Amino acid sequence: MVLEKVAKIIAERIDCDASTIQNETKFEELGIDSLEVIELLMSMEEEFGTEIELEGTKLTTVADLVQLIKSKLQ
Amino acid sequence: MSFSVLGTGMYVPANVVTNHDLTKFLDTNDEWIQQRVGVVTRYISETETAADMAYEAAKAAIENSGISANQIDLILAASISGERVSPAIACEVQELLGISCIAFDINAACSAFVFLLETAAGFFARGYRNILVIGAERMSRILDWQDRNTSVIFGDGAGAAVLTAGKNYLDSTVTVRGGHDVINIPNFMGNSPFFKGVPEAPYVQMNGQETFKFAVNAISQDIKHLLQKNNLEMDQIKYIVPHQANKRIIDMASMKLKIPAEKFYVNIQKYGNTSAASIPIALDEMNRQGLLQRGDLLLLTAFGGGLAHASCLLRW
Missing domain, CATH: 3.40.47.10 (Thiolase/Chalcone synthase)
Structure with missing residues (x-):
């Protein structure tokens, strides 16, 4: 559920097919740099209506982002 | 006064x-x-x-x-x-x-x-x-x-x-909120024979992702707060003069606030991030280029190590 939403937002941003975005996909492979990852995270905050603090988390893969969002939604 | x-x-x-x-x-x-x-x-x-x-x-x-x-x-x-x-x-x-x-x-x-x-x-x-x-x-x-x-x-x-x-200094908002691990600039360590820690390199150390997120939120919060508190609409503000930290921070704040990019005075392309000097350098450029008339309203917005952010409403 979270993965689907995340994949959809990423796909819209970089104009690709959402089904190609998997948990293990690295942002770097998608041509998304580390600041763009935060831009994505901030759109997720609006999408999920919650503030998501990084608290030192490193976001390298889609799974890292999904995990962080899940931890805040619980 | x-x-x-x-x-x-x-x-x-x-x-x-x-x-x-x-x-x-x-x-x-x-x-x-x-x-x-x-x-x-x-x-x-x-x-x-x-x-x-x-x-x-x-x-x-x-x-x-x-x-x-x-x-x-x-x-x-x-x-x-x-x-x-x-x-x-x-x-x-x-x-x-x-x-x-x-x-x-x-x-x-x-x-x-x-x-x-x-x-x-x-x-x-x-x-x-x-x-x-x-x-x-x-x-x-x-x-x-x-x-x-x-x-x-x-x-x-x-x-x-x-x-x-x-x-003409009409209003301000100042926030300090911790986060020494996000932006850290260790000082020179002397040669104390009693020192037991590990000296840190005295250089700018920054967590780029955390800083970016903090900065965008700081600008957005402060600008919304000052406009609302002073019953102002964005079109009554001549320019927002942000600390020139990173063009991407300014672009993202502009997008988040739905304020057109032209409202933000940007000169980072020429000077880089000059920390405490960035806003007064921008003001001087704007002043000498004749971009400011007496009575114009400006929002100055700054953020950085502390973590801290501070913004003000200034009439020129």
């Missing part, structure tokens, strides 16, 4: 460093730096100290203000990259100007210019007449020039303003 801005001044070192120049010793390239940070050139000191730059900016601001140096009754400066812990840059400027007012520095990193204005407002409330405020940085002193993530961002320079008792 608060104050009005009487005059502005700035100074940058003679030495211009392009992105291409950096590729000679760093694994980086012009496209990456421009896309990632928005910097094209920066001025990097070869010989000028932060106090030298502060003095030049101060002289220009005093000349622009039309008052004489000895009418100034307080000099407040801010820097995180000066050559000396003591004397303060403000004291060095006072000596170079040959005047006898009180002078001291504050440390609020990249948010410092708004902290300077807020501090000055307190002194105006105590009856001071003319205050010189200066942000001066020789950031090149405190960078690890082998770290391509930080060294490409910053530049050296100074900006100053002469303030006089008046009513």
Whole structure:
């Protein structure tokens, strides 16, 4: 559920097919740099209506982002 | 009683460093730096100290203000990259100007210019007449020039303003919220025989992702807050003058706030991030280019190490 939403937002941003975005996909492979990852995270905050603090988390893969969002939604 | 801005001044070192120049010793390239940070050139000191730059900016601001140096009754400066812990840059400027007012520095990193204005407002409330405020940085002193993530961002320079008792500092918001691990600039460690820790390298260390998120939220919160509190619409504001930290921060804040990019005054492409000097340099450029008319409303918004952020509503 979270993965689907995340994949959809990423796909819209970089104009690709959402089904190609998997948990293990690295942002770097998608041509998304580390600041763009935060831009994505901030759109997720609006999408999920919650503030998501990084608290030192490193976001390298889609799974890292999904995990962080899940931890805040619980 | 608060104050009005009487005059502005700035100074940058003679030495211009392009992105291409950096590729000679760093694994980086012009496209990456421009896309990632928005910097094209920066001025990097070869010989000028932060106090030298502060003095030049101060002289220009005093000349622009039309008052004489000895009418100034307080000099407040801010820097995180000066050559000396003591004397303060403000004291060095006072000596170079040959005047006898009180002078001291504050440390609020990249948010410092708004902290300077807020501090000055307190002194105006105590009856001071003319205050010189200066942000001066020789950031090149405190960078690890082998770290391509930080060294490409910053530049050296100074900006100053002469303030006089008046009513144009309309409102402000100041926040400090912890986060020493997000932006950390360790100081020089002496040779204490009793020291038991591990000395940290005295260079700018920054968590780029955390800083980016903090900065965008800081600008967005402060601007919304000041507009709402003062019953203002965005179209009543002539310019937002943000701390020039990274073009991407400004772009993202503009998107988040749904405020057109043209409202934000941006000059990071030319100077890089000059920390405490970025807002007064921007103000001086705008002033001398004739972009500001008396009565124009400006929002100055600054954020950085602390973590801290501070913004104000200023009538020109």
